Amino acid sequence: MSHSSTRTGYALGAITILFFGLTALLLSNSWGHPPARQQIALVDKAFLEKTPWRQTYTDLVQAKEDMSDFDCYGCHDKKKPPVLRFDANSILIVPEEHKNIVMGHGSHNRNNLCYNCHNESNLETFQVRDGRELKFADSTQLCGSCHGPNYRDWDAGAHGRINGYWNTSLGEAQKLACANCHDPHAPRIPTHHPAPGPHALRTPITAEYSPVPTH
């Protein structure tokens, strides 16, 4: 009899310790601090910028920038139109003074010729194929003289950027010009570094899981 009661005592003691242990675990879990949130880095404010990639001639004039680049006859002679030079493959050689210009208008170098747009008899203007002379500020018309469908769409608001107000009775709509996005000498939009994607808390890209077949 006394033997069995000792055994019961041991069992009770073990259960008691188990209970207290579980209780302590429960309390420490629920009264402790919740697990810290994974902090996600804030996006670089450069990705929130609305300013266009480029400034047009008109923008530069308005911003009162240094316009010496557009003062052609500061260097060139008014009476002598500059002569274009070509290499062995008939590709235009960009002179040292204009090294900042990358020629890349159209495929197969067919349009990389200065006087297709610039006016050789007055370097501070453009010339259109139909014989018109245009000021630097009217560059969109020059672009439109060749790129008809795009000019038509831009005019209707379907191509290019418009910022400000969709309802023009409530505010101004700022329509950007061709040269705000396209470099006239190399109009193709270059590649860009993308903003960070969604934080991959749930969808890690691993070797086993790739939603898009790699090429």
Added chain:
Amino acid sequence: MSSPEPTLHSDQPVTGSTDRRSFLRSTAAFAGLSALAASLAPLRELKDFSSSEEFLQKYYKELSPEEMKKVLLRITDEVEHQYGIRPHVRDLKPMDGVEFVYALNLTRCIGCRKCVHACVAENNQSRSPEIQYIRVLKMPHGSMDVEKGNHVYDDKEVPDKGFFYMPVQCQQCKNPPCVKVCPVNATWQEKDGITVIDYDWCIGCRYCEAACPYWARRFNFTKPEIPADRLNPEMAYLGNRPRKQGVMEKCHFCIQRTRVGKYPACLEVCPVGARKFGNILDPESEISYILRTKRVFIQLKEEMGTSPRFFYYFDK
């Protein structure tokens, strides 16, 4: 055992020590109480109970202008209390003769994701955990199957050769499945075509999230976290005012901007002009021109019958 009466339990312990039954009983009671206390512990983290005003607030459509004024004042105070910035909260109603439509030029989109982050900044989404309304899908050329889209692409440079990019956000359907399933009418379609959510009326059941075929709705699983210096103080009741834990949110075509005549934030930041927005009821608007003349070939998941007000088009 000096008692003359024979005891029923001869082995009864002496007075002062506990018997097995009462020991087990008290232990069980203690454990039970501890478990109860533990289960109630999360309540202690609920620091700011919603005010009684908010609790007793009427349904949005039943609020009189005076009551609305009070509600806006309460929200202004709450935001100021929480972020230290006094916001400009308005209740903007739809304009007459306006139905908003969005069009996205898939030929132009370069997948730079600027729209995603401009949207987050404009609409005060939670930064951590992250809530974003726009997903930019990177899709292989020659397919419109969204199943092949990848929205977590991590390229150094975009656009990638052989892929096009398709941003997806709330499509502002004409026949919105999310509105149909809401058990409390906390989400509805306004007459300018925007499907809105009253964050004070939402019960967080997430039916709408399940009903949406575009994965456009987001749920605040935890209290949203927005750094005060990134808070946009220009707010609208049905738009970008800060949300609380346990409510749904989604793109609302930047109500706080578009209902005062401005373009949405995602459009303004787009560096290539792929995003177009406007009033479809105005035949002179650029959006009318696009739908009239462009190859508008897709309403996403057209077969669902949702009739989105968000169109994808190509230039050539």
